[in-house]
Amino acid sequence: MEILLSRLPARLWRGFVDLVTPSLCLSCSAPVGEPASLCVTCWGKLKPIEEPVCDALGTPFAYDQGEGALSAAALADPPPWDRSRAAVLFEDEAAKLVHALKYRDRPEAGLLMARMMARAGRRLMAQADLIVPVPLHRYRLWKRRFNQSALLAQRVSQLSGTPWRHDVLVRARATRAQVGLDEAARRKNVRNAFAVCADRLASVAGKSVVLVDDVRTTGATAEACAVALRKAGARQVNLLTFALVQLPSKPHI
Numbered sequence: 001m002e003i004l005l006s007r008l009p010a011r012l013w014r015g016f017v018d019l020v021t022p023s024l025c026l027s028c029s030a031p032v033g034e035p036a037s038l039c040v041t042c043w044g045k046l047k048p049i050e051e052p053v054c055d056a057l058g059t060p061f062a063y064d065q066g067e068g069a070l071s072a073a074a075l076a077d078p079p080p081w082d083r084s085r086a087a088v089l090f091e092d093e094a095a096k097l098v099h100a101l102k103y104r105d106r107p108e109a110g111l112l113m114a115r116m117m118a119r120a121g122r123r124l125m126a127q128a129d130l131i132v133p134v135p136l137h138r139y140r141l142w143k144r145r146f147n148q149s150a151l152l153a154q155r156v157s158q159l160s161g162t163p164w165r166h167d168v169l170v171r172a173r174a175t176r177a178q179v180g181l182d183e184a185a186r187r188k189n190v191r192n193a194f195a196v197c198a199d200r201l202a203s204v205a206g207k208s209v210v211l212v213d214d215v216r217t218t219g220a221t222a223e224a225c226a227v228a229l230r231k232a233g234a235r236q237v238n239l240l241t242f243a244l245v246q247l248p249s250k251p252h253i
Helices: 002-020 040-045 072-076 092-103 107-120 122-127 138-144 148-160 183-190 198-204 220-231
Strands: 083-089 130-133 169-171 194-196 208-216 236-244
Touching: 040 092, 083 107, 083 122, 092 107, 092 148, 092 208, 092 236, 107 122, 107 148, 107 236, 122 148, 122 208, 122 236, 130 148, 130 198, 148 208, 169 220, 194 198, 194 220, 208 220, 220 236
Parallel strands: 083 236, 130 208, 208 236
Antiparallel strands: 169 194
8 A cells, every 4th residue: 555655646747747748659749548659550560570580680480490490691691699689670660760769869769669679589588697788989979968779778678677787888999870881891890899898797707698779780780799798708699679671682602
């Protein structure tokens, strides 16, 4: 009873705020039933990634190939992480949410994204010791004022109960934005750009770490981060993102 009474003022205030400022769809601004959500129409435009998927790349399979199955792409070019999951394909509606969080100061978009990520990554979280976000260089962090990957990692941590730390991985050097670069240029741009802080090695050594980012395109940034975590002694590195860009399949010669 005491707990219920202690929460009553917060519930009354939340109800008052909802009454004065009704919740709107994060994408089209239509009225919705709860904050940090999408209307039915916009929700239907998302392309969720459901099982079965490639265990390493998180890309969807046309049919179930069994637990731990790997795609031809993962077998031909294994990533430096162990497993990967993403909540949705990076298409128009998903891009609107990512841009709302990243460029339009809409942190509530991150709440929805994190809920979807926690669901998509529930098997990764079941084994995880620590969640680590992809870091921003201090200059870009100052310019943008927040790290969207850290916000997502914090929220996924709250939802899953897995601890997170924002100060494990750092950008050892500044890099140019990856937008507009091809795959080879992206890899060169972020090669050796990340490191684990010397005083955080014990947080990583022998641990199962989930690396969190908003979007995976070529995977170059995640690869560089995973390599740094491996060098620091991580037992397992898994990758969780909100969206996955589906690139054309490479021909196998």
